[in-house]
Amino acid sequence: MAKVHQNFTITQKCELSAGYCLLHLKPASGKLPEGILPGQFVEILAPDNATMLRRPISIHFVDYNTDRISLLIRRVGNGTNAICDLPEGEALDIVLPLGNGFSEDFEAGATVILVGGGVGVAPLLYQASKLKDKGIRVKMVYGARTVDELVVAEAFKPYCELEITTDDASAGTPGRVTDSVCFREYLKEAAMVQCCGPGPMMKAVAAACKAHGVACEVSLENMMACGLGACLCCVEKTVKGNVCVCTEGPVFNIEKLTW
Numbered sequence: 001m002a003k004v005h006q007n008f009t010i011t012q013k014c015e016l017s018a019g020y021c022l023l024h025l026k027p028a029s030g031k032l033p034e035g036i037l038p039g040q041f042v043e044i045l046a047p048d049n050a051t052m053l054r055r056p057i058s059i060h061f062v063d064y065n066t067d068r069i070s071l072l073i074r075r076v077g078n079g080t081n082a083i084c085d086l087p088e089g090e091a092l093d094i095v096l097p098l099g100n101g102f103s104e105d106f107e108a109g110a111t112v113i114l115v116g117g118g119v120g121v122a123p124l125l126y127q128a129s130k131l132k133d134k135g136i137r138v139k140m141v142y143g144a145r146t147v148d149e150l151v152v153a154e155a156f157k158p159y160c161e162l163e164i165t166t167d168d169a170s171a172g173t174p175g176r177v178t179d180s181v182c183f184r185e186y187l188k189e190a191a192m193v194q195c196c197g198p199g200p201m202m203k204a205v206a207a208a209c210k211a212h213g214v215a216c217e218v219s220l221e222n223m224m225a226c227g228l229g230a231c232l233c234c235v236e237k238t239v240k241g242n243v244c245v246c247t248e249g250p251v252f253n254i255e256k257l258t259w
Helices: 078-085 118-133 181-186 199-212
Strands: 004-015 020-027 041-044 055-058 061-063 068-074 091-098 111-117 137-144 161-166 192-196 216-219 235-238 241-244 251-253
Touching: 020 078, 055 068, 055 078, 055 118, 061 118, 068 078, 068 118, 111 118, 111 181, 111 199, 118 137, 118 192, 137 181, 161 181, 192 199, 199 216
Parallel strands: 111 137, 111 192, 137 161, 192 216
Antiparallel strands: 004 020, 004 091, 020 068, 041 055, 041 091, 061 068, 216 251, 235 241
């Protein structure tokens, strides 16, 4: 798929709790590039040279009816702060779509479990919507440290059955995502588990899937500075050697990883 470099206008900005910001963007050209896949990402040029390198951000949602993409960003440094500080109506310089996405080719009626934690839930909303459109039964486990971090939980409800877990028991099931009723009850019958979030969480999910013989994909969050495989910042060790996450991933089947 050809990469596109263009300006996007911020049509709506929502400041959420726990340092999260939701941006809705439309291309200045009026049309989104065709074929954007769940799990792919964009590279954004930070305004006012806040950072030398672009910031990689997962694509949260794509609406081709309105030619709008949505990005869920957590403020963690100069680059993401500069992006989120821009007001509605301003433009962002973006390269997209980058990387490889989640699998979507399942039999109608199959069950797929999505597991997300922190800002790792971002790419799973678009995946949930695509799977539902294909007649796939989607279970979503949304994990957070506390209730304030469940910033986009409501957005998942039209597309899947949602279970929430929190480390501090402030909402949903107390404990980790692997403690959830959804994960434990549906794991054996799932066609696949697809996961994105903190490294320890993804490794725990991967281990559970291996133990039950269930296929699993994870979206790695290595630092992808260039998005083109040139800077070598995002190298990950796999069973076939070191690869760049930005070009070979960010989504990997766990059988290809050395976890």
